[in-house]
Amino acid sequence: MQRSKLPYFFLGLAAVLAAVALVLLILRPGVKPPVRSGTPPPSAALPPKIPALTEPAPPEDPATVLADLGLGLGAVDPAVLVAQIAKALEAGDLAKVGRLIGKDALDAATIARLKQLSSNQIHLRQPDGVREVGELELNTRARWALELDGQPAGRDRIFLDLHKLDGKWIVEKLTLPPAAGEPIPKAVFADSLGVADAFLQAVLKQDFEFARAFVDPATVSDAKIAGLCILFEDGGYRLRKSKPLRSMFQRDDTVGYLANVETVDGTQSAQFAMTLKQPPQPANWRVSEINLNQLLADYARRVAGGDIYYSPLVKNPAGGDTLALYFEFNEDMMNPRTRRQLEIVSLILKADPGKKITLSGHTDALGTKDYNNQLSSRRAEVVRDFLTKAGVSASQIVTVGKGDSQPRRPNVTETGADNPEGRRANRRTEIYLDF
Numbered sequence: 001m002q003r004s005k006l007p008y009f010f011l012g013l014a015a016v017l018a019a020v021a022l023v024l025l026i027l028r029p030g031v032k033p034p035v036r037s038g039t040p041p042p043s044a045a046l047p048p049k050i051p052a053l054t055e056p057a058p059p060e061d062p063a064t065v066l067a068d069l070g071l072g073l074g075a076v077d078p079a080v081l082v083a084q085i086a087k088a089l090e091a092g093d094l095a096k097v098g099r100l101i102g103k104d105a106l107d108a109a110t111i112a113r114l115k116q117l118s119s120n121q122i123h124l125r126q127p128d129g130v131r132e133v134g135e136l137e138l139n140t141r142a143r144w145a146l147e148l149d150g151q152p153a154g155r156d157r158i159f160l161d162l163h164k165l166d167g168k169w170i171v172e173k174l175t176l177p178p179a180a181g182e183p184i185p186k187a188v189f190a191d192s193l194g195v196a197d198a199f200l201q202a203v204l205k206q207d208f209e210f211a212r213a214f215v216d217p218a219t220v221s222d223a224k225i226a227g228l229c230i231l232f233e234d235g236g237y238r239l240r241k242s243k244p245l246r247s248m249f250q251r252d253d254t255v256g257y258l259a260n261v262e263t264v265d266g267t268q269s270a271q272f273a274m275t276l277k278q279p280p281q282p283a284n285w286r287v288s289e290i291n292l293n294q295l296l297a298d299y300a301r302r303v304a305g306g307d308i309y310y311s312p313l314v315k316n317p318a319g320g321d322t323l324a325l326y327f328e329f330n331e332d333m334m335n336p337r338t339r340r341q342l343e344i345v346s347l348i349l350k351a352d353p354g355k356k357i358t359l360s361g362h363t364d365a366l367g368t369k370d371y372n373n374q375l376s377s378r379r380a381e382v383v384r385d386f387l388t389k390a391g392v393s394a395s396q397i398v399t400v401g402k403g404d405s406q407p408r409r410p411n412v413t414e415t416g417a418d419n420p421e422g423r424r425a426n427r428r429t430e431i432y433l434d435f
């Protein structure tokens with residue numbers, strides 16, 4: 001017997017009516033569709049998506065773009081983003097600059113100064129017009145600088161603080177150089193990274209007095225600053241292009257940075273540590289400690305034939321640091337490297353005629369006491385003569401001959417045998433900076 005199809009008809013009709021009712025329910029005004037468990041919230045609740053640097057942008061009028069800025073473009077590589085901004089600035093394309101930087105870093109005053117700065121064509125210094133300054137926070141926030149050509153010192157840098165969000169770097173802050181007539185601060189930034197960078201830039205330029213303004217004189221000696229100037233010059237160091245200042249630790253009033261340096265040809269690298277402290281307000285951050293052990297070891301390996309004691313910076317028995325110049329056996333003549341080191345010292349002394357130094361000559365233990373006393377005096381005097389010929393007043397210099405009475409290293413081994421390496425470190429003139 002053939003079954004009736006009527007029940008199937010009613011079942012299908014019921015399913016169609018149920019579907020129609022559900023659609024009408026969803027489309028009713030004010031009724032939200034059900035949200036399944038585990039599904040993401042509506043797109044309006046999500047943070048705005050950072051546009052990628054590669055997204056195309058049609059040409060626009062600068063005034064229109066700057067008046068209605070959106071989020072800045074983001075890049076996985078911060079160097080790419082900064083290079084794009086630099087290129088747009090040199091081209092005078094303020095619309096592109098605005099799109100790259102975005103509204104968070106371009107308030108009305110910054111835009112006005114940017115337009116003023118761009119009224120004259122911007123040229124970056126060549127080479128190295130784009131420079132990474134260092135990290136504000138480890139792998140999260142960083143600072144870059146655009147070095148401007150043809151501008152006076154203090155007005156020749158644009159700074160970009162970058163922040164990493166969702167894997168992309170964006171511009172968090174733009175700092176433009178002060179306009180003509182405005183005062184030039186010693187350090188553009190009063191934060192720890194700004195002070196650390198200003199100090200190292202002064203050392204690179206052999207500007208002892210300027211570098212000295214950023215340290216705590218109670219904990220960082222003049223000899224250490226001068227020694228760092230000599231190490232940079234004599235060792236041929238420069239700040240590494242990638243991550244020159246890395247954040248080691250950060251506390252409310254104390255921070256630590258690792259300064260990464262490399263030789264001018266980029267083939268060798270070294271590093272040293274710096275600690276900065278912030279005194280009670282309104283004082284700025286100051287360099288409170290410089291640990292040069294790793295840098296001195298690299299200098300000894302490359303310049304001093306591996307002898308770590310043959311160092312331009314030695315410990316003073318009375319405390320602190322002292323500069324040291326070395327001589328060959330039985331000689332009182334200076335080598336070219338020693339003369340260059342003394343040129344740096346002469347610049348320090350000529351900058352302030354009130355500064356005085358003591359030159360202490362020393363010998364190894366070979367020879368008679370009388371002969372060594374005379375030789376050590378001549379070694380101190382030859383250094384004095386070089387400095388006076390360089391323009392330093394003789395009244396700023398005191399000389400003393402110590403003979404072999406104060407060796408830095410043993411002249412003989414434990415078995416009583418001759419120790420040539422030890423004697424080499426003892427043939428010296430030490431420069432006590434009595435500032």
